Amino acid sequence: MADPLALVRALIADQPAADGSLGVTEAYLHRLSTAAAQALQLWGAAISVLTGSGSLDLLIASDDASKEIAELQVTLGEGPSRDAYESRRPVLEPDLGSGTAGRRWPGFAPAARALSVEADFALPLQVGAARLGVLDLYRAAPGSLSPGLLVLALTFAYDAVATLLGANEHLDGSVPDGFERASADLSMQYQAQGMVMVQLGVGVGEATARLRAHAYAVDRRLADVAGDVVARRLRLDRDEPQSMHRVVR
Amino acid sequence: MSDAPLAPIGHRLMRNGIGPDRAIEIVVLRFRRALENLEQSKGMLVEWLRCTPDEAFESLVAESQRTNRKLRDIASAHVRNGSRAHLRDEGSVG
Numbered sequence: 270m271a272d273p274l275a276l277v278r279a280l281i282a283d284q285p286a287a288d289g290s291l292g293v294t295e296a297y298l299h300r301l302s303t304a305a306a307q308a309l310q311l312w313g314a315a316i317s318v319l320t321g322s323g324s325l326d327l328l329i330a331s332d333d334a335s336k337e338i339a340e341l342q343v344t345l346g347e348g349p350s351r352d353a354y355e356s357r358r359p360v361l362e363p364d365l366g367s368g369t370a371g372r373r374w375p376g377f378a379p380a381a382r383a384l385s386v387e388a389d390f391a392l393p394l395q396v397g398a399a400r401l402g403v404l405d406l407y408r409a410a411p412g413s414l415s416p417g418l419l420v421l422a423l424t425f426a427y428d429a430v431a432t433l434l435g436a437n438e439h440l441d442g443s444v445p446d447g448f449e450r451a452s453a454d455l456s457m458q459y460q461a462q463g464m465v466m467v468q469l470g471v472g473v474g475e476a477t478a479r480l481r482a483h484a485y486a487v488d489r490r491l492a493d494v495a496g497d498v499v500a501r502r503l504r505l506d507r508d509e510p511q512s513m514h515r516v517v518r
Numbered sequence: 519m520s521d522a523p524l525a526p527i528g529h530r531l532m533r534n535g536i537g538p539d540r541a542i543e544i545v546v547l548r549f550r551r552a553l554e555n556l557e558q559s560k561g562m563l564v565e566w567l568r569c570t571p572d573e574a575f576e577s578l579v580a581e582s583q584r585t586n587r588k589l590r591d592i593a594s595a596h597v598r599n600g601s602r603a604h605l606r607d608e609g610s611v612g
Contacts, residue, residue, distance in 0.1 A: 320554060459554045460571055462560020463597070472600045473558060499561070499571070 273424040280304040281428070290400075293470055295329050297432050302331040305406065305425040309418050312409040315339035316394070316429060317350055318402035325403060326455055327352055327492075334384065337490060338407055341380050344485050348377040350403040353391035357400060360391045364411040387411040392426040394433065401433050454492040461495035469507050479505055552590045559593035 279397035302314040313335030317325045326343060330336035342348030349360040352373075362370050365387055367380045379390065388408040394401045405424045406414075414422060458480070465476040483505055484494040497503035556578075563574035583591045 456557050459557030460561035460564065463558035464564075464565045465561075466558070466600060467562050467565035473597055495548075499564070 273420055274428065275303070277421065277424045277428055280308050286361075293430055297352075298329045298429060299331070301425060301429055301432070302329060302335075302404075305404075305422070306331040309406060309414070309422055309425075310408070311472050312407040312424075313338070313405065314404060315350075315405045315430065317343070317354075317405065318394075318433070319354070319400060326400065335405075335407055336492075338384060338386055338389075339382055339405055340492065341384075342377055344481050344491055345374075345376040345380070346481075347374045347382075348393035349374070350405045352399060352405050353393045354359060354486070357393050357395060360389075361392065361413065362389050362391075363413040365389060376515060381407075385409055388413075390414055390422060390509075393514045394426055394430045396434065401430060404429050405433060447506070454459075457499050458492060458495040460497040464498055465505055468504060552594065553596045555593040556590065561597040562596055 281297070281300050281304045284304050286296070287299075292391065298316050303315060305314045313331045313333075315330035315335045315338065316328050317339055318327045318328045324343075329335060330339055330518040339350065341426040342350050348361050353360040363373075365382050369403060370378045386407045386409065388411050390406040391407075392404045392406070394404055404422075406422055461480060462473055462476045465471070465479055466473060469479065470474065471479070480494060480498070481491060487494070494503065498505070521576070530535055534565055559578065560571045560574040563569065564571055567574065567577065578589060581587075583594070583609060
């Protein structure tokens, strides 16, 4: 592998065009995640980025199942991607079924395994000490990444950073929009936060916590719960436990 | 939050002794926060005005033109003031 970056970019270029509704940066990152999934023999891959409040949120995933795993980490507030983000170091967990993984992420490890993910390699996306997000690589079989695949994985992460910073010359000189336009799911989550703020008379922090708690309590994706709030199919109640909710028709 | 371009903000931070890494983080965080506030503020208006997110956005733009204030300033004021009902009355934001 003479030039891993050239190889990674060729692999990304080979991927089919992404959903037309995505922005340029997101479309490129989506192809990056599907290319990484193929090249590294993964179950799937996901990219999370930091939000205005300094927490991590899913930006793009190779497929819906990976999206679900990444959101699980957001909903539960634990997992390799969060640890990689906070420690600014790769968190390579070759066996989510091990005792150490179970103790480290008591909520995430069993939940990920229930969805057939046995290993999670979380690579921080950063420039120096500046943190932009995390690339999560999920595998269906336990086991470490071989040194060759790890180099490739880090190269995918490098290219993701370059893309997020708008420095990727493969984007045809278009305006980089990774941070200008939240993906549709994220926009909806923020709108839902605003609606819940008004509905419950609370601040943005509590509104966010209530949405997450509800998603966790009813075992649904945060993005789906947010979508229901925005579509007025769901209204969180002021004083009820999170699992008690009214369905508005 | 001003509408000054973000890169100059980064340079200003660095002139004030903030390291380049932290400056990039701050610039990105500010940008993200402005976008999030815009969407959150749309959600708040959707509830108050019983309108769609697109109509909420139009109403934010109208408020910006009427009061000659920047969109992101109005949005962040909405979110900062949280759930206060008086936001609903015209012009009393902030």
